[in-house]
Amino acid sequence: MATFTWQPTSGTTGWETNGAGGWGGTPNYSANDSFEVDGSATLTINAIGAVGSDSADTVTVNDPNATLLMDSTNGPNFNVNTSFVLNAGTFDLGIQGVLFLGNSGQGTITLGANALITDTAEADTDTFISNNGPSSLIQGSGTVVANQGILDIQSGITVASGDTTNFEIAANGVLEFDDAVNGGSVTFLTNSGLLTLTAPQVGDGTNLSDGTFGATIAGLTVGTALTNGIDIAASTSIVSAALSGTDDDVLTVTDQSSNTYTFDLTGNYTGDAASFAADANAGYDIFLVCYGAGTAILTDQGEVAVESIQPGDSVMTLVDGVRAPRLVKWVGHRDLDLTRHPNPGAVAPIRVLRGALGENLPHRDMVLSPDHCLFIDDALYPVKLLVNDMTIVRDLTAKSVSYHHVELERHGVMIAEGAAAESYLDTGNRAFFSNAGLATLLHPELSLNENLRCWNTDACAPLTVHPEAVRPVWQRFADRAVALGHTATVHATTKDSGIHLVVDGKAIRPLAAKDNRVSFMVPADVRSVRLVSRFTCPSVVTPWIDDPRDLGVAIRSVTLRDQTGESVMDADHPALRVGWHAPELGPDGMPWRWTEGDAVLPIKASGAYSLEIVLCGSTTYIKESAIEDTVRLAA
Secondary structure, X not given: OOEEEOOOOOOOOEOOOOOXXXXXXXXXXXXXOEEEEOOOOEEEEOOOOOOOEEEEEEEEEOOOOOEEEEOOOOOOEEEEEEEEEEEEEEEEOOOOOXXXXXXXXXXXXXXXXXXXXXXXXXXXXXXXEEEOOOOEEEEEOOEEEEOOOEEEEOOOEEEOOOOOOEEEEOOOEEEEEOOOEOOOEEEEOOOOEEEEEOOOEOOOOOEHHHOOOOOEEEOOOOOOOOOEEEEEOOOOOEEEEEEEOHHHOEEEEEEOOOOEEEEEEEOOOOOOEEEEEEOOOOOEEEEXXXXXXXXXXXXXXXXXXXXHOXXXXXXXXXXXXXXXXXXXXXXXXXXXXXXXXXXXXXOOOEEEOOOOOEOOEOOOOEEEOOOOEEEEOOEEEEHHHHOOOOOEEEOOOOOEEEEEEEEEOOOOEEEEOOEEEEOOOOOOOHHHOOOOOOOOOOOOOOOOOOOOOHHHHOOOOXXXXXXXXXXHHHHHHHHHHHHOOOOOOOOOEEOOOXXXXXXXXXXXXXOEEEOOEEEEEEOOOOOOEEEEOOOEOHHHHOOOOOOOOOEOOEEEEEEEEEOOEEEEEEOOOOOOOOOEOOOEEOOOOOEEEEEXXXXXXXXXXXXXXXXXXXXXXXXXXXXXXXXXXXXXXXX
């Protein structure tokens, strides 16, 4: 067995370097060789460029300025048979590197207080700490950081009870544990990231049904599935996720088999709740959420929860930039069960994350109804038009929501969680609230009508909904979100509508397409004909546009030609109902009509026939739409 000690005097700095500036010998990379790094250097492992493996019995790093860097291009394997000791310094797994431990027995990773294991930040890439022996252990007081990709600590590698290792999750990073985590701490460095537990276990190797998750969790902010949370890969559905304990700092999750998963949180979560939803990998994402009930409103007595405000109370408002008290005239409230609503997206809460609007604005996550307006640059902006899927998000995971609205003697700007937001303005929607003394709407849908007279006569500031005015404000907050470490959602789009027919379940592609006319041949004796295309919600592609409809293609007319002659259905034909939006009038006064992407054509014909569709518009489509399979089939 040979021991090689790094002598960083001159020469190159690759792991394979021999002689001057190298190991002072000739490493043969066998399991019997050990390596010590005592000097300041960056050693690139497998720097010679060929995909392969480097091996060692033990590796010890003592210098805080030393770095072991896995070849980020080739993602090599690094095999350490017995122990990997970072008394100080950095081990960088690169973009796709793998550290293997314990080739012939138990391996250990020991981290000193100034030691760091990390991976090179790059989205959608995996790095691994893996186990080749019967079991391995991470221990010590150093730090392990998951950057923008996934750092996977695989099965067979555990964290011991009482351990003090600091595990951290950077912006948009994923830290995955595939085995027992009985000690240490996990800290979210930003409000984006995910802790993934594929097989949560306690020290005896059994599932968490008889124990708890041994690490404490810090920095888990109140948010939604677009911020930070815990992902549990469970074989049965999760039925509850609840907070308890002092400051609601214990999160307990229960699945259908009555297994319990317990997490100790650090921080103050009083008044918040837990939300969970199935993810794409048959597991469950768990997030901390709070709803409209609990939003802090500034009063002359300080901040109070909105649900505790009563008529006759005094709240603080902004008048010409100066805070002034105003009396409360009425407070409306409504509890909604979103699981029973026919269109939950229309009433789902919009969450404005802490700091989304500016430094510490709001100073706590704020939840608003979609059409509630924020006061920005002396104007009112509906919060739904500012959704950026980063710091201003539509919470589609919510199962219920409790909305509260405060009416003043005059419409005004209140201070909610430190941010400026409007009071209630009666635009004819008072029946939305259950305590209005009116017949309550069973399934309300929230919407704005900028043409109502009250917006000009009674509003405290101009209502701003036109896209050209909203877009710069939307962009400002989206740019801020990116600067805070979030990643903007980028959709794959296309201008191709993929228009085709589905006849008795079979896709039929166009016979001809020229200019705005698309022709099809339809066989005889068919029972159903549907006009199918890609579809997109404009508010998803361009959030600053208030159009929540699913839009397929816009048509002027449908012309049928068979052996009996020709018949035309214009866009406003009353038989166009299923899968069609209401007809509209173009600038030329002629009607046109959007499909929803799958529209029934009420055809009656004799024998085979041709159809000619006259189009007058399409849109930009998101290619991940549910219609992609039939689009490809028709093509």
